[in-house]
Amino acid sequence: MLNTANLSLEQAPPISIPLRFFLTAPLFGIAAALMMIWYGPEVMTSRWSPQTLALTHLLTLGFLALVMTGALLQILPVLAGIAVPRVVLVGNLVHPLLTVGTLGLVAGFLLGSTAWLKLAVVALGAGFAIYILAAAVALWRVELPNNTVAGMRMALLALAVTVLLGLSLGAGFAGWDTLIYPALYTNVHLTWGMLGWVMLLLIGVSFQVVPMFQVTPEYPKWIRSWLPRLLLVGLAIWTMLYVAAVNKPELASWSLVWLTIILVGYIAFAVITLRLQQQRRRKITDVTLMFWRIGITTIPISFLIWGIGRLFPTAMEQVDLDLLLGVCMIFGVAIPLLNGMLYKIVPFLSWFHLQNRQLATMCMTVQIPNMKQFLPDRSSKRQFWVYLLALVVTLLSVFAPALLVRPAGVLLALSFVLLGHNLLQVALRYREVSGELSEAVADGQEG
Amino acid sequence: MARITDTMAGDHRRCDLLFAEAEASVSDSNWDAGTAQFNEFHSAMEHHFSMEEGVLFPTFEEASGMTMGPTQMMRVEHTQMRQLFSDMAQAVEKQDRDAYLGLSETLMMIMQQHNMKEEQMLYPMTDRTFGGGADEVIEKMNAV
Secondary structure (H helix, E strand, O other): OOOOOOHHHOOOOOOHHHHHHHHHHHHHHHHHHHHHHHHOOHHHHOOOOHHHHHHHHHHHHHHHHHHHHHHHHHHHHHHOOOOOOOHHHHHHHHHHHHHHHHHHHHHHHHHOOHHHHHHHHHHHHHHHHHHHHHHHHHHHHOOOOOHHHHHHHHHHHHHHHHHHHHHHHHHHHOOOOOOOOHHHHHHHHHHHHHHHHHHHHHHHHHHHHHHHHHOOOOOOHHHHHHHHHHHHHHHHHHHHHHHHOOOOOOHHHHHHHHHHHHHHHHHHHHHHHHHHHHOOOOOOOOHHHHHHHHHHHHHHHHHHHHHHHHHOHHHHOOOOHHHHHHHHHHHHHHHHHHHHHHHHHHHHHHHHHHHHHHHHHOOOOOOOOOHHHHOOHHHHHHHHHHHHHHHHHHHHHHHOHHHHHHHHHHHHHHHHHHHHHHHHHHHHHHHHHHHHHHHHHHHHHHO | OOHHHHHHHHHHHHHHHHHHHHHHHHHOOOHHHHHHHHHHHHHHHHHHHHHHHHHHHHHHHHHHOOOOOHHHHHHHHHHHHHHHHHHHHHHHHHOOHHHHHHHHHHHHHHHHHHHHHHHHHHHHHHHHHHHHHHHHHHHHHHOO
């Protein structure tokens, strides 16, 4: 027999590696939603309360970072043509370290405990160091980097900046270090996290997946070659202006103007993406596209509201613009984009691994379910509508926290429960069919 | 110097368009058009595979000495896609819309990740290996 076993998978990790990241992430989403129900308006009234910090990190580390790191271990061989070195070991270490680190950080914030914060700094520091190193080795080994690889490199640099700032802030809160300008560096930290790591990765990956999966024209060449690096340099210049403004207040308005210019770059990306999607030749509207439309549309809308509010402060003085922007970026951009992606990647991996095994063993008696048999449209679409309602109520809760934070929490909890349930159903079906295949192979060998 | 990459990536895009047309017709339960478009798509894909398996891969393997590397991986994925084609052909025959759309979604995923690997890795490798000889290989593929 031709030895085809795992040949096409030799660069990809076993399915258990990405799946454990994907199945853990919704649990953190549920925890975040429960925090909103438990603490109520407190979590939305100040950016600096421990509850707000705990909630934010449950979502950004627990959901976003877990999904993004897990997905990247899986898709780097496909998008960049290169494997992550020691991918199984990396996955085995990074997943528990990030999980424990996130829990420690949340416990540290909520209990005001430096011991938990110290654990968090060590675990998150180790987890991200291993991850960044492994991904960097893979990304910088690519001999002929395309625009997607270039964009991913920029995103990884931004992740490194985000993590270093986060660790030094964490070390300060844990009492290991003196906190210098915590508010200032928190703003730099979250800007690099959202505009750097999340958005640059989105941009780099979109260059490849939007034209290919939705059969659209390519992104304009200048956008592909220049946008990610311009944005990265732009963020670096903004950081210098913003930090220097501590001693030279006259620079403060320059850093604001500069940031607004950078935001125009992101808006341009979003508008071009929406235009390309309108021109798509694949007419089917699937649930992933529905999630992506929400995520991409929220980018220009939230940046425009923030920019107008900042440039004309009297227009919206009742609203905490930064809080609104943060809520938009996390709930309205990052979460739906990843939620949509999970609905493609998890059923596909399940099918791919099983069918590959089937061909390797030539065991044709077992029927491998296709992607929609793994995950019926009605299940994913139901979760989409719950998510959309949750998003609307969460956005409104910024304006009326006393009234709406708890209802928003209930809806978000439901949305993450349905997401977790849907993904778990796929994983269980995978295990079931995998067992059938093993049995059939064993029977075949006996007979 | 990216003759193979450009030529073969262009053929991928042509197949993608045929795929999208067939899927749209089936989604509308327009089986007359859908059947014809699926057959057209299917033969375009088989033609693409023949160019690769009949000319490109063996020529590259001979020139580079790599027989168990990326070309073998691509052949396995061709087999995976061929199984989906045959399931899709059955769905077309039975006019089973849901079955077709579940299979076409699955095919789209494996086809595009396969295309990415080829366009990112394999085709640039062939271009580098063949150098000025790429035109001759393309001529042979055109004769398939």
